[in-house]
Amino acid sequence: MVTTLNNGCYLVNGETLIADDAEASSKLQAHGVSDISKDKAKENTIAYGILKAHNTSGNMEKLCVKFDKLTSHDITYVGIIQTARASGLTKFPIPYVLTNCHNSLCAVGGTINEDDHVFGLTAAQKYGGIYVPPHQAVIHQFAREMLASSGSMILGSDSHTRYGALGTMAIGEGGPELVKQLLGQTYDVDMPGVVAIYLEGAPKKGVGPQDVALAIIGKVFGDGFVKNKVMEFVGPGVKNLSADFRIGVDVMTTETTCLSSIWQTDETIKEFYDIHGRVSEYKELKPGNVAYYDSVVKVDLDSINPMIAMPFHPSNVYEIDEVNRNAADILADVEKRAKVSFGDKVEFSLQDKIKDGKLLVEQGIIAGCAGGGFENICAAADILKGKYIGNDKFTLSVYPASTPIYMEVVKNGAAAAILESGAILKTAFCGPCFGAGDTPANNAFSIRHSTRNFPNREGSKVQNGQVASVALMDARSIAATAANKGILTPATEFDGDFEKYKYHFDSNIYKNRVFDSHGKADPSVELVLGPNIKDWPSMVALPENLLLKVVSEIHDPVTTTDELIPSGETSSYRSNPLGLAEFTLSRKDPEYVGLAKEVYAQELKRREDTPLDGMSAEISDVVKEISKTYQDVSSKNTGIGSTIFAVKPGDGSAREQAASCQKVLGGWANIAVEYATKRYRSNLINWGMLPFIIDSEDLPFKNKDYIFFPGIRSAVANKDDSIKAVAVSEGKMTEFTLKLGNLTDDERQIILDGCLINYNRVK
Known part of the structure; x- marks a missing residue:
């Protein structure tokens, strides 16, 4: 059974939960605790200590995190390195592992997969990285075996970057966030809430880690109980789980939409590091004598069935x-x-x-x-x-x-x-x-x-x-x-x-096959680019005004990244931004690509100084209507593009292509009631797209309508709370407001500059 406690809770000596209610003070005193504040107790979580050690801002409410290591696989690392190259990359500043576990089958499609692998090897040689050839290891297993260390932080361009069971706080994000780390920038996020995942009991025979993970996901996904928070696994039940069992639960925390995870560590985890020849990377992690958690998920391991x-x-769970x-x-x-x-x-x-x-x-x-x-x-x-x-x-x-x-x-x-x-x-x-x-x-x-x-x-x-x-x-x-x-x-x-079964790890397999530069770059190495490995197309800064056509309207409760950009064979074009973009929303809304390209063709004409009244008849009619109120609208100050509406987009993969494919087709924004994950919203921002929020599904526009955003550049620069928008439908104009949510100063500047590549070039 999995139960949740919405109120805050104290954990005393790693064993006893005391709810933050009217009786909390007396119960704490009964356990010998009388002089600790709630704020001080919050600092006693494992998560707080790790985040503090990696925060560079000096403000624990507004984190600017620098990670210890980076990981990517062969769906994401080409785009990341191409973006970083365009931004001035000369060397990987921290260990960066390029694995090849997603496109291992060297099939012919858009990009021949082995072309990407050769690119990855030469990139590791040139910039000082680590290259794991196909079929050697999946990205996360290699990280567990060779990268994780207690108290460290790893950023990966795969959503299942989770090594909390080994004492490593790991986060899966879109590629641009790794680019920032490669360029010496930071991962900026508000201090997340920390939720105690309190384990008690022991699994019955036949019950495995996926059973426990699914039970947790089924309980907490629907109401967003741990969304964008850190799940901290504590309690007496932890010691009853093997390292592999903990790892199997931990990797699935991604499906709860949490930000990251961390576990208390013990002799079982020390043995894991010892087996892998890295016992020096282990240290004991546990909450302080009195730790405070924002909420609690209690997991009775005894009661969980297959x-x-x-x-x-993954949340549609049954026994x-x-x-x-x-x-x-x-x-x-x-x-x-x-x-x-x-x-x-x-x-x-x-x-x-x-x-x-x-x-x-x-x-x-x-x-x-x-x-x-x-x-x-x-x-x-x-x-x-x-x-x-x-x-x-x-x-x-x-x-x-x-x-x-x-x-x-x-x-x-x-x-x-x-x-x-x-x-x-x-x-x-x-x-x-x-x-x-x-x-x-x-x-x-x-x-x-x-x-x-x-x-x-x-x-x-x-x-x-x-x-x-x-x-x-x-x-x-x-x-x-x-x-x-x-x-x-x-x-x-x-x-x-x-x-x-006793596990014996043979490190010679990697020593004899994995390329490890040991951090030494070789600038003389030339990157090998196959014929379908393309640079990112040029992108322009945010204009003062925007005229966007709604080219897809999705009212599903959740829209996954697999629906935004399908996985599978479509990823054979992953290294060609325009080639891959042809598949955007192809399995959800096949009309999207054609509509977006039609609008983008008009934007390209605008960039060649074609006046707005010289655009398509459809746009000319819309501009005429807008100009009745906004007389100064012109091709000099008004960009043309597209947007989509989805109720809750972005559940699932961290891959940036879910956003970048919209961008290279002329997308300037998403409009959503909420975003399913931080990582998808971050991808939108890093590709210069406006992450608008609207109050409800009762929309003032419909698919194929236009929305005009007067003064949008000034609104972003001025940090306006509300964004004015005008829906243009069948000759009628309807004003309404949107929000952008919290944006850091750097995120605002990325949007103003048009994308992260432009932002870094300007810097």
Whole structure:
């Protein structure tokens, strides 16, 4: 059971929770505490200490953080390095690891993937970085094995950058935030709230880290309980979890929309560092004798059962037994959710998956940063030992998270048990998580120990009539299902024994293959740019006025980054900004790209000094109407572009392309009721896009209307709270107001300059 406490709470001696209520003072005194203020107790959290050590502003309410290390993978590092180069990069100032785990399959698409890998290697050589070749390790496992250190901070251009279980506060952000670190700038954020994740008890046999993670996500995602906050894992239950178990829970904290995570550390984590030959990187982290948390999530580990996150979100959580008891009703609910995302574009039903009252699935995947850990694979092997997955539709693929893990499961016999069952063992690869590997068949149902199950993610192409369903489960229950030939089965039904496997890490695998400059740059190295690795197109500063056409209107409760820019095969154009932009919103709103390009063509004419009345007939008519009130509007002071409206955009990936693809097509803004994550809003800002907020879905405009923003540049520069806007629809003008939310001075200047590249050039 997972419960939440909305009020603040004191934690005494790492064990006792005392709610911040009228009786708090007397209860604290009963525990020998009488002279500590709430503000002082807040400073006793683990998170506060780490943030203070990395803050350069001198003001703990307005943080300016410098990280110790950076990580990126081969969907993001080309754009980051190209941006940094355009801004004057000469050397990586801190360790920067370039891994190759997302586009490891060297297929031909837009960019031949190996072209990016060669670019990454030469960049590591030229600027003094670390390069991990394809199939060696997924980004987060390499970071755990080789980068994490207790009390440090890591910034990664992948949303699942989470190493809190090892005492490292890690944050996943869009590429421009890494560019700032490469250029000696800071990560600016208000001091986040800190939420205690109080663990008690111990998991029952058959329950794994994904089960605990999904139980937490199911409780806190919907109401934003930990949104943009730090989750701090404490309490007596922590000691009952292995390092791998903690890591498996920790990586999934991203799906709660928290900012970061951190755990108390102990001898178990010290042993992890020792196994990996880095025991000097360990130190004990724990809250002070009296620590204050803004709120609490209590997790009774004893009571958690095998869980499943049904399509199409990690928060759509049920116990597996409940799904088997009520399969028809739960699948009907999934079909209703599909209707919200897909509309009438595709017929979608899962009722045919029910066989004799239970759910029959076609595919199982254990993979990546969440599922590919040593203990997960060994536990799956124990369940599969002597069992067979059968020769019908069901398939099972297992991807160890790193080559050292792969080698160890080969040595200890786990690999043999998996392969003998009919499953396939593959190399370290993130593909199944985002639609670039083991894509399910049309109308198939896949169960995965991976991180996400969003619509339009793992292979669905609704515009082509193709849709697949993905549910999230723990490796143990996936193996139990596989042993039952695809009939959904919780691992608590496994009546055998789980063996105690000891892990032996072989560092020679990396020593012999990974390029490590040890921080030494070699300027003589020439970057190797394949023919589809392109520079960013030029972008202009924010004009005094803006005339924006609404080119997409989305009223789904949440719009994911996978819907804004689809993953999977579309990412073969990831190193070509204009090429990738052709796929923007392609699986959600296929009209978007054409409409945005039409408007952008008019902006390009404006930049060549074409007068506004010489634009398209549509724009000329709008300008005539605007000019009745705003007589000074001209091509000299008024930019033309596009915007989208979405209720809550940006849940999911950190990849900056969700914003940059809109920008290179002429986008100047998003309008939202709220932004799902800080990282998506940051991506908008860093690409010079205005992150507008509107009060409700009751809009004064509709899709294909125009919105005029008089004096928008002055409003941004003057830090105006409210932004005046004028909707122009069918010859009528309607004034309304928007907000930009809190912006730092640097963020305002980035928007004024047009993007982070321009900002750095000006500096």
